[in-house]
Amino acid sequence: MNVNLKLKQYINGKWVDANSEETRTIINPFNQETIAIVPEGDETDTQAAIAAAREAFDHGEWPTTPATERGAIVRRIAELIERDKEELANLESLDTGKTVEESRGDMDDIAGVFRYYAEIADKNGGEIIDSPVPNSISKVVHEPVGVCGQITPWNYPLLQASWKLAPALATGNTLIIKPSEITPLTHIKVFELMEEAGVPAGVANLVLGAGATVGAELSSNEDVDLISFTGGIVTGKKIMQAASSNVKKLALELGGKNPNVIFADADFDLAVDQALNGVFFHAGQICSAGTRLIVEESIHDEFVNALVERVKKFKLGSGFEDDTQMGPLISADHLAKVEKYVEAGIEEGATLAVGGKRPGDPELQNGFFFLPTIFTDCTTDMTVVQEEGFGPIITVEKFTKEEEAVKLANDSIYGLAGGVFTNDIAKAERCAAKMRMGTVWINEFNLYFPHAPWGGYKQSGIGRELGKLGIEEYTETKHIFQNLKPEQINWF
Numbered sequence: 001m002n003v004n005l006k007l008k009q010y011i012n013g014k015w016v017d018a019n020s021e022e023t024r025t026i027i028n029p030f031n032q033e034t035i036a037i038v039p040e041g042d043e044t045d046t047q048a049a050i051a052a053a054r055e056a057f058d059h060g061e062w063p064t065t066p067a068t069e070r071g072a073i074v075r076r077i078a079e080l081i082e083r084d085k086e087e088l089a090n091l092e093s094l095d096t097g098k099t100v101e102e103s104r105g106d107m108d109d110i111a112g113v114f115r116y117y118a119e120i121a122d123k124n125g126g127e128i129i130d131s132p133v134p135n136s137i138s139k140v141v142h143e144p145v146g147v148c149g150q151i152t153p154w155n156y157p158l159l160q161a162s163w164k165l166a167p168a169l170a171t172g173n174t175l176i177i178k179p180s181e182i183t184p185l186t187h188i189k190v191f192e193l194m195e196e197a198g199v200p201a202g203v204a205n206l207v208l209g210a211g212a213t214v215g216a217e218l219s220s221n222e223d224v225d226l227i228s229f230t231g232g233i234v235t236g237k238k239i240m241q242a243a244s245s246n247v248k249k250l251a252l253e254l255g256g257k258n259p260n261v262i263f264a265d266a267d268f269d270l271a272v273d274q275a276l277n278g279v280f281f282h283a284g285q286i287c288s289a290g291t292r293l294i295v296e297e298s299i300h301d302e303f304v305n306a307l308v309e310r311v312k313k314f315k316l317g318s319g320f321e322d323d324t325q326m327g328p329l330i331s332a333d334h335l336a337k338v339e340k341y342v343e344a345g346i347e348e349g350a351t352l353a354v355g356g357k358r359p360g361d362p363e364l365q366n367g368f369f370f371l372p373t374i375f376t377d378c379t380t381d382m383t384v385v386q387e388e389g390f391g392p393i394i395t396v397e398k399f400t401k402e403e404e405a406v407k408l409a410n411d412s413i414y415g416l417a418g419g420v421f422t423n424d425i426a427k428a429e430r431c432a433a434k435m436r437m438g439t440v441w442i443n444e445f446n447l448y449f450p451h452a453p454w455g456g457y458k459q460s461g462i463g464r465e466l467g468k469l470g471i472e473e474y475t476e477t478k479h480i481f482q483n484l485k486p487e488q489i490n491w492f
């Protein structure tokens with residue numbers, strides 16, 4: 001497939017190479033072939049983009065453009081994404097290795113996010129509140145935060161970007177976004193579409209490059225008012241420190257090691273199916289993957305056997321083949337990390353029920369493939385139970401009592417998402433109430449949509465994306481009090 005893109009950065013309304021003229025080669029994780037060569041920006045490109053966004057915010061018209069007009073541009077972006085859905089989906093699959101079917105689903109979700117924020121852009125006008133002072137008006141208004149730095153990961157490149165771009169634009173902010181250096185293609189394409197939709201020069205800027213240069217500059221630069229980051233916990237902590245330079249507003253969407261509790265009274269086939277879906281999409285490279293199965297002892301063996309039988313039949317391959325169910329991991333480095341993680345599980349005494357290595361299939365040897373893997377006999381003290389593996393790996397623990405299941409589910413530094421499968425609705429609600437996570441699914445796993453807030457408890461993050469809360473991240477709240485009958489106080 002030809003990549004027919006500008007392959008440049010977008011700064012102050014212009015498509016530009018890196019100041020250093022350095023480039024980076026982007027490869028296809030399925031076969032390691034070169035798919036694109038893009039500019040490798042650095043701190044100087046980032047500073048130019050920040051200056052453009054600062055000028056557009058401080059002296060441009062975007063922040064005071066009527067919200068209905070901003071909403072219309074955001075809606076137009078959604079329409080253009082729908083028009084170019086197939087091209088976008090192909091680019092995403094080429095860059096990440098995920099199946100085109102998954103990427104098409106992502107593009108539908110992304111258009112939906114732009115539409116959602118287009119619709120609520122003009123419904124955040126503020127309110128008049130009761131004042132304790134006679135003859136006064138007390139009003140609360142919402143204003144854009146300012147210049148926003150946005151940093152995204154490689155696993156859902158454009159989807160995670162849409163959760164940041166759409167609310168930031170709808171509320172009148174200006175921005176600089178930095179995709180993961182290994183998956184920039186759909187970010188470039190969406191900037192072509194944003195230009196076509198009429199986003200003014202300087203309002204939205206795209207800088208390509210590494211975390212240690214572009215990302216670090218965005219996080220520490222004092223002309224940036226807000227930093228919104230999606231990625232790993234280690235990077236999140238660095239960004240939090242860097243953002244203290246000027247006490248930036250901070251939104252962090254970090255990792256998860258997400259429990260999925262299966263009670264014996266659950267619909268067995270549904271729970272098996274959803275447990276697999278909850279983990280193995282995009283080869284398990286999902287922040288909210290339900291990689292930590294917690295299964296009631298009385299059905300444990302039957303449940304594990306059913307999972308193993310299904311897993312053995314998975315078809316691994318190119319995301320562009322219709323019958324492929326699981327593509328490769330993102331990179332050689334990530335594959336090596338996943339292998340080490342599995343080695344740690346074996347060393348710590350978990351039992352390998354299936355997988356645990358690279359596939360032998362000769363056709364997959366040029367890609368970063370890893371077999372779907374299930375560990376049983378797992379305990380909470382194991383690395384594979386506590387740490388995020390970000391690969392196609394399930395760990396299984398057993399429980400006998402409801403309280404024990406909840407205790408296990410909460411035994412984690414993370415708190416992103418979790419699930420409960422049972423036909424006893426009262427029990428499901430009791431568990432959901434006690435589970436310390438930003439999302440709890442009942443008889444469902446890994447479902448997200450624009451109206452529902454997304455984010456983590458504990459070390460899974462700070463703040464929320466999506467829903468009405470997603471727009472609040474991008475607004476400052478101001479109280480304006482007017483005394484209609486002012487009087488002297490005569491105290492001094």
Ligand SMILES: NC(=O)c1ccc[n+]([C@@H]2O[C@H](COP(=O)([O-])OP(=O)(O)OC[C@H]3O[C@@H](n4cnc5c(N)ncnc54)[C@H](O)[C@@H]3O)[C@@H](O)[C@H]2O)c1
Pocket residue numbers: 151152153154155156160178179180181209210211212214215216219230231232233235236238239253254255256286287288388390416456460461
């Ligand atoms: N909570 C969520 O909604 C969510 C969604 C998707 C992914 N994630 C998490 O993302 C992680 C996987 O993504 P990843 O490997 O790309 O994460 P990562 O933390 O390695 O990188 C994420 C982004 O941060 C940049 N970065 C790296 N070092 C930086 C620094 N010092 N300063 C500023 N930016 C820097 C990277 O270049 C990239 O753009 C997983 O932990 C996953 O759980 C979370």
Ligand SMILES: C[N+](C)(C)CC=O
Pocket residue numbers: 155156159285286287288448
């Ligand atoms: C938030 N989500 C599930 C779309 C992607 C997580 O990696």
